[in-house]
Amino acid sequence: MEITTLHYLVVAAALFIIGTVGVLTRRNVVIILMSIELILNAVNLNLVAFSRLYGLHGQVFSIFVITDAAAEAAVGLGILIAFFRNKETVNADEIDLLKF
Amino acid sequence: MNPVATPYFFYGLAAVAVLSAIAVIMRRNPVHSAIALIFTLLSLAGLYLMLYAPFVAGVQIILYVGGIVVLFLFVIMLINIDSMQREYQFNKQWLVALLAAAGLGVLFVAVYVKGQAIFPQHAIRFVEEKNTQQVGKMLYVDYLLPFEIASLLLLVAIVGAVVMAKKRI
Amino acid sequence: MAEVFKSEQSLSSVEHIETEKGVDQPFLDATELILNMGPQHPSTHGVLRVILKLDGEKVLNAECVIGYLHRGVEKIAENRTYTMFNPYVDRMDYVAAVSNGLGYCEAVEKLLNVEAPPRAQWVRTILTELNRIASHQLWLGTHALDIGAITPLFYTFRDREEILKIFEKFCGARLTTHAFRIGGCQYETYDGFEQDVKKFCDFVTPKVDEYETLLTTNRIWLERTKGVGVLKAKDCIALGVTGPVLRAAGVKWDLRKAQPYAAYKHFDFDIPTGQNGDTYDRYIVRIAEMRQALRIIRQAVESIPEGPIMGKVPKVMKPPVGEIYHSIEAPKGELGYFIVSDGSTQPYRVRVRPPSFVNLQALSKMVEGALVADVVAVIGTLDIVLGEVDR
Amino acid sequence: MLQNFLNYLNQNVTPGQAGAYIWVVIYILIIFAAVSVAVIAMNWLERKILAHMQVRLGPMRVGPHGLLQPFADALKLLLKEDIIPTGADKLVFWMAPVVVVLTAFTTYIVIPFGPTHAVTDMNIGILFMLGVASLGTLGIIMAGWASNSHYPLLGSLRSSAQMVSYEVAMGMAVVSAVLMTSLTGLGVYGIGGTGDTLGTLSMIEIVRAQMNQHVWFAFKFFPLGLLAFGIFAIAMVAETNRAPFDLPEAESELTAGFHTEYSGFRWSLFFLAEYAAMIAVSSIAVTLWLGGWLRPFPHWLGGDTWDTAFSFFPALTFFVLAGLTLRTTMRMPKHPYFKIQKTGLGVFGLLLGAIGLVLLAPPVRDRIQDIYWFTIKVAGFMYMYIWYRGTFPRYRFDQLMKLGWKFMIPAGIGVLIATALAGVL
16 A cells, blocks of 8 residues: 555554643653644644645745754743742742742 | 555554553653653654655654653653642543544544545556655745744744743843 | 663662752752772773762762772781781781881881891892882773773783783792881892892883883873862861872981881982872872882992891890880771780781872862763772772 | 676676675674674774783783683673663663664665675765764663662763763764765865765765765865864764773773673673774764775776785785794694694684685675775774774863863864865855
8 A cells, every 4th residue: 555645644643642742741841842842743743745746845844843853942941940949849830930 | 666565664663652642641750751752752753754755754753752751751750749749630530531532523524524535536646766855945935034033933932942041030 | 861770789888879859959860870880890900899970970979898808907906926926917008018027017116116237227228119119000000901001001910021020039929028027137148139139120120111101291191180089188187198199299208218117317318209299290299209119229239238137026026015016007098007916916907098099088079070981990000909998 | 596696796786786685694794793703703802901010911821822711701791690770770780781782783784895895885884883883872871770779870970971971972973984085176285086066864875975085084175174074073972982982881981881780691791882883983084084995096096916915915015924824833832731722723724825815816805805904994093992902091071071061062163164265265
C-alpha cells in the first residue's frame, strides 16, 4: 500500500491531540513543556509532509520551528528553575502568584 | 535506489511515535517521560527521512534529541524530588481536555474529509542528494529575514534563560 | 544544583549540617547535595571519610570523619616496656617509619639521659633523610595520581625502590623498618653501605629533575595546583600546621635547624620555602626538600665517623620519674612524643603529636568554596597517612 | 541470484546506494566484527603502550606478551555477577548501556573506509554522525541518574554539561571543513585543483573534494585548516570522555563516575562503547581533515609507478609486524616453560606474515589500500589518545568549561569566519 501524505497527517494529528491533552491535564510543568514539544513536533511533521506536495518551504519552516522550540525550552526551563528555587514546587496549579 | 518495505517502516515508526507520545504524558516519573520523548523524536526523524527531508531529520536528531532533551533531563535532575512523584499527577481538567481532544479530532477529520480533494495526488520527487544544498540556499536567499529574526530570538532566549536561571546577577 | 535524592543514608553525623529553612537562607536547601567521600575512596589516601556539602560542584562545607584505622597505639604503649613499644611506632606513619622510630628513640634517650654515639647519630641522619626522600616520592606519585597524571607514580615508585633496597640491606625490612634502638642502632652498617648511599644519591639526582620535567611546567598541572587550597602563614600557625605545608606559606620553620637533633647541626642545608601557600608551592617545597635531603646525605656519608654504634643503655630500662616532650621534623611535619614515666619499665603515658593529624585539621578550611576536584588535590597535598592520623 | 549478488562488486558505489541489501548486511557485519576486534586490540595496545611509558611491562602472563589478556578480561566480565542496585530505576539502568553502545556503533554506517567501502553514503553524512554521536550523552545521563547514587549523578551532570559545551566547538570546526569543500579557489598558496563549488555534507564527497582540490583540508588555507583540525582534535577528546577531559569518570574524584554502579557485562558495554566512539570520532577527523582513504601525495607522487609502489605498503606493514613478532619469538628464553608461549607467538607471527602475503595479490592489493590508509590514520589518533592519558593531569570542571567556552568556541567561530573570508577573497 502506498503511503500518502494523509497517513502522515493522521500521525501528526494524533501527536497534536496527545500533546494538547498533556498540556491540559498534567500538573508537572516539565511534562507540560514536553507536551508542548510534542505539539510543535506534530506541526513539524505536517510541514514536512506538505513540503512533499508544495516544495521545500515546509522543510525550511520546520527548521524555524525547531529553532523556536529550542528557545522556548531554554526560557521555559529557566523560569522553572527560578520558580523552583523559590517555591520548591513545579506543579502548574500551585503557580498562582504573579510576583514571587 | 528505491525504498523497500516502506509501509512497514511507516507503520512501525508511527506506532512508536504515538505510543511513546502517550507514555510522555502518562508516566509518573519525568525522566521516563523524557526518555519516551526521545523515542517519539527519533521516530519522527525516521519519518522525515521517509519524506525525503534528510536535513530536517539530521537537525531533529542533533538539536532536539542531542540538545533540547538533554536540557530537559538536566533540569529534571536538578528539580526532581521523590515526594513530587507521590503527589497527584493530573489536575481536574480532564473534562476540558476531553472536550478539547474531541473538538480537535473532529476538526482534523473535517479538514481531511474536506481537504482531500485539494491535495495534489502525486508527490513531488525530490532529489535527495541535493536536499541539504537546496534547503541551505532557501534559508539564506528566500528566507534570509526570518533566519536573522530566528537568530535574534535565540540570542534573546539565551539572555532570558541565563537571567532566569542565575541565582544572583 | 539540587539535592536530587533526599539524603536517605541518614548520616548520624550529618544532622547538624542540614540547613534550616529561614529568612537568611534565600535559596532552598534542596540545592545542596551531601556527598560522602570515603572511607572507601580511591583518593582519600586510606580510610579518611570526608562529608562534603555541595552546591553543584562547589564545596560549601567539608567535615572529616576519622578513626577508621584507630588501633590504640598510645594505649598499647602503657602495657609495653620502652623497648617493646619501639616497633609499634613504625606502624603509625608507615611510609616514613624510620622517622617515627628516630623520634621515639630520641625521646626515650632524653628521658633516660643517655646519648647515642656519633656514628649512630650519623647513620640515623642518613636513614632518616633517605626516608624523607622516599616519603616525598610516594607523596608525589599519589598526589599526581589524584590530579590525574598517572605516570609519575610509576617513576617515583621505581626510584623509591632503591631506597627500600638500602633499608632492606640495613635492617632486613623494607617498610616498617624498626631501624633504630634506644641508645643507637642494633647493628653496625653492612659492608658497602656508604657506597650504596652514594650511588643512590647519584642515581636519584637526575630523577628528581625528571619528575619536574613531567609536572612543574605542565599547564594543566599549574592550573590544577596554583591558587588551590591556599593556607596562609597566619592560619597555618593558628591551626598548628607544620612541615612543608607551613614552609610553603613562607614560614621558615624547620626543627632540624630550630632545635637540631641527631647530627643535623653538623651539616649545611637550606630550608626551602614558598610564598603563596598554595598546592603548587607545597609541591615545589617538597621537591626542593628532596634535593636538600640529598645534600645532607652526601655530607653525612662523607663525614661519617668511626666508633661504636650502640650507646650504653641498661638492659632493663627504668627511666626516672618525669616527663619529656621531644619532637623531630618528620617528612610530614613536626612529629612529637610526649612520654610520662612513673619510674617503672613501662611508660605511664605516651602521647604522639602526629603531623598528619594536625595538618588534616586545615582541610575543611582549605576546601571551602573550592570544587570537588580540589578536595582531592588538597587531601593529596596535605600528605596525610591515615595510620598516623588515627593511630 | 548469485550473479546479482556478485554484480555489486563491479559497481563503483557503496552498497547502500547501489541498493544491494545483502551486501549492506555483510558490510554491517564486517564493520561490527572489525570494530569489536579493534576494541580488543586497543585494549591490549593501550595497556602495553601505557605500561611501557610508565617503566613497566603491562600484561605478560596470559598468552605471549599478554596477547590473550583482553580475552581473559572479557571472559571475566561476562562471568561476573550482574548487580543492579536496590534503589536503581531498573528500566533506565538496563537501557543506558544499550543506548551508549547503539549510538557508538550506529555512527559507523556512514564512515567511508574507502570510496566504496562504506555501508552507505548519506546526503547529511557528517550531520548524522555528529547527531548520533551526541546521543551517547543521553546514555551516560541515564546511567548516572538511574544508579541512584551521588557519584554517578555528579558524573552524569558533568558529562552532559561537558558534551553540550564541546559539541558547539566541534560543530564550528566541522562547519569550517565543510565550507572548504565548496571553496575550490586556489587560495594564497597556489596549489589546488578543481571541484564542485557546491559544498557537501556527505562523508564520501568530502574526501572526494580533498582529492579534487589536491590538498588535505588540514593543510588548506594554512594555518586555518590546521587550526580547525586542532580544535576538533581537542573537542573530540572531550567528547569521548578521555584524559585529560575524563571528568565524568574521574577515577580519583568520583570513583568511577557514571558507571560506578555498573558491573560485569553492562560495564563492559560501556567500555566497548567508549572505544568504539573513540574510533568513530577519529574517523571523522581523518575524513574531514586528513584525506580519509587517500594515500599520501596522490598527485605530487602520482602516476602508475607510484601507485604500485604505495600499494605494497599494507603487505609491507604486515611483514614488518611479522618480522618483529618472530624476532621476539627468537629472543624468548630457551626453557620448557616457554614452549607453549613460544609456539603461540611464532604461529601468530606466521599468521601476520600470511596475511601480508595475501595482501600482495593484485586484486586484494587494490581493494585493501584505501582501508589500509584510513586505518593507519585512525591508528595515529588512537596512539595520541593513549599518549594523552599517559602524560596529562586531569582538568578541573570549571577549567574545562573555561577552555570550552572562552577559548574553543571563539576560536572555532574565528576560524570559520576566517575560512569563509579566505575562500571568498
